[in-house]
Amino acid sequence: MEFTLCNASSINLNFILYVINIYKNKKSNLTDEFLSIEELYQIVPNIWNDMVGKFKPIEGRAPNSSFIYWDKELLKERDSYRILFKDTEEGYKEYLNIWNQYSEWWHNECQVMLNKKMDEFIPTIYELVKNKLISNKGYLPSDNFAIEIVFSEVPKDCLLNGTLFTIESINDFCSESCISKISERLYKLILSKYSIDVK
Amino acid sequence: MKKNKKIISSLIALSVITSVSFSSVSVQAATINTKSNIGTVTKDNKGTSVEVTKDKLYKFGGSGIHIDTTVTGNGGSATVDPYSTSVYWKVKPATAWPYEFKGTLEVDYYNGDSQYFNLSGFGALGTSVSDTVELDETGGYSVYLDGEAYSLNGYEYVVVPGCEAGFGY
Numbered sequence: 257m258e259f260t261l262c263n264a265s266s267i268n269l270n271f272i273l274y275v276i277n278i279y280k281n282k283k284s285n286l287t288d289e290f291l292s293i294e295e296l297y298q299i300v301p302n303i304w305n306d307m308v309g310k311f312k313p314i315e316g317r318a319p320n321s322s323f324i325y326w327d328k329e330l331l332k333e334r335d336s337y338r339i340l341f342k343d344t345e346e347g348y349k350e351y352l353n354i355w356n357q358y359s360e361w362w363h364n365e366c367q368v369m370l371n372k373k374m375d376e377f378i379p380t381i382y383e384l385v386k387n388k389l390i391s392n393k394g395y396l397p398s399d400n401f402a403i404e405i406v407f408s409e410v411p412k413d414c415l416l417n418g419t420l421f422t423i424e425s426i427n428d429f430c431s432e433s434c435i436s437k438i439s440e441r442l443y444k445l446i447l448s449k450y451s452i453d454v455k
Numbered sequence: 456m457k458k459n460k461k462i463i464s465s466l467i468a469l470s471v472i473t474s475v476s477f478s479s480v481s482v483q484a485a486t487i488n489t490k491s492n493i494g495t496v497t498k499d500n501k502g503t504s505v506e507v508t509k510d511k512l513y514k515f516g517g518s519g520i521h522i523d524t525t526v527t528g529n530g531g532s533a534t535v536d537p538y539s540t541s542v543y544w545k546v547k548p549a550t551a552w553p554y555e556f557k558g559t560l561e562v563d564y565y566n567g568d569s570q571y572f573n574l575s576g577f578g579a580l581g582t583s584v585s586d587t588v589e590l591d592e593t594g595g596y597s598v599y600l601d602g603e604a605y606s607l608n609g610y611e612y613v614v615v616p617g618c619e620a621g622f623g624y
Contacts (some may be wrong), residue, residue, distance in 0.1 A: 324597075
């Protein structure tokens with residue numbers, strides 16, 4: 257196994273952000289199907305951190321198999337995201353409407369945009385992290401890492417990385433110094449995984 | 456004759472109750488498999504009624520997950536972008552010379568069938584090679600790309616990292 261870096265964009269993590277954005281846009285105009293903003297913000301970190309915690313590396317055919325499998329498995333449990341809405345028939349109906357709208361938008365616009373942008377940056381970040389590992393530590397780990405891209409900021413109290421991936425907002429890919437910071441976060445994650453002192 | 460009338464009136468009652476139940480369910484009802492929505496059938500002195508299981512009246516739309524992804528390693532990068540009837544692939548080998556790429560794309564349909572494609576192409580220095588293959592079948596599948604690139608000066612050989620993606624459930 258060699259050291260690889262994948263770009264990944266979880267349909268599940270991004271859905272949570274999509275719902276938060278809907279709540280924010282509706283603000284004081286939240287109808288009966290919705291929770292209060294306060295209730296939503298209590299639930300989001302639990303659901304998010306639970307999702308991130310479910311990631312497990314698997315022996316797949318490709319370096320990115322674990323990330324694909326993880327997202328697919330989470331998708332099977334998407335009915336559980338109904339707790340982001342009122343526990344009523346109308347709340348569930350609203351959830352499904354929003355999921356279906358999101359699914360269209362995700363596949364036709366958002367995912368394409370995220371991956372197009374990431375294709376430019378991933379090789380650069382890979383080189384930055386690889387060079388830093390070689391010059392500071394003298395070796396490369398034999399593991400497959402990923403950067404999980406989300407379309408807006410990660411909410412407060414939500415994990416910013418899993419065991420083999422960091423979670424980055426697309427808005428942070430704005431300049432060379434931003435790329436350098438993103439690389440640094442990935443570098444630190446790699447070092448922490450192997451319990452190596454961060455320099 | 457009396458017996459027939461009873462049967463007919465029961466059937467009418469059943470159809471009325473069923474259609475009333477469905478008429479209260481927004482436009483989504485058109486997409487419902489009615490058999491799976493029928494919960495319990497009860498009989499009493501007023502006739503037969505069918506309870507519609509409400510949770511099943513609404514459903515997830517869309518054709519399912521569609522994951523496109525890029526993997527970058529020592530040998531360069533590989534991208535797979537799956538669609539319902541085709542797969543787009545792209546590789547950018549890490550060679551310091553123009554190169555020839557040779558690879559395979561394996562499509563494993565969730566129904567158990569598989570399809571294989573031999574891929575090839577020439578690329579200038581620092582550029583990528585890409586193409587789209589058309590699939591024989593529709594439905595969900597996982598797809599796997601791997602391959603190698605040889606520099607045209609004959610001195611370099613790199614293995615492009617494997618890349619997996621999926622379409623549908």
